[in-house]
Amino acid sequence: MxxxxxxxxxxxxxxxxxxxxxxxxxxxxxxxxxxxxxxxKEAWEGNADETKTFESSRRGFNIVNDGDADLTFTINGATRRVKASESYSGAFDPFTEVSIVTTVPYRAEVLA
Known part of the structure; x- marks a missing residue:
């Protein structure tokens, strides 16, 4: 007890x-x-380079690479690679912008 x-x-x-x-x-x-x-907080899909800016800070990011080639994303100056058909989920120091570089389809979501 x-x-x-x-x-x-x-x-x-x-x-x-x-x-x-x-x-x-x-x-x-x-x-x-x-x-x-x-x-x-917000989810979106795409298949081309994109920089998303948020009105308030976010602390988490998820992305699924639905394509057959790698994509990269950058948050707080750190770039990470997501291989074809893989996903990434992580918590970060507060951020207001994420940049995605890709030629393949993806699904992404930010969390706060």
């Missing part, structure tokens, strides 16, 4: 902790921050 009492160190001082389903849990030097899941 979980720990129902606050955790104290050897001197009786309360230590950083939080309560979860098991009871009080020591968290070390800092309290945990809640994690906000990524939420789908």
């Amino acid at each position: 979980g720990n129902d009492k606050l955790i104290r160190d050897a001197d009786g001082t309360l230590v950083p902790q939080h309560k979860d389903a098991t009871g009080w849990v020591e968290t070390g030097d800092a309290y945990p921050l809640p994690v906000r899941p990524l939420v789908a």
Whole structure:
């Protein structure tokens, strides 16, 4: 069963902790921050080079390469290659622009 009492160190001082389903849990030097899941915001399809700009920051990107040749995309200055018939999904530092370089069809989605 979980720990129902606050955790104290050897001197009786309360230590950083939080309560979860098991009871009080020591968290070390800092309290945990809640994690906000990524939420789908906009999806589109294409088959040519495109730069999309968003009014507010995005934090996630998914792309499916539906073609028979590689495509690339660039977010925050980093370019990644997606091979033919493969997909990519990732979380990024906030961004407002994604550039896709392709001659093949793709499906893409941004998340925030």
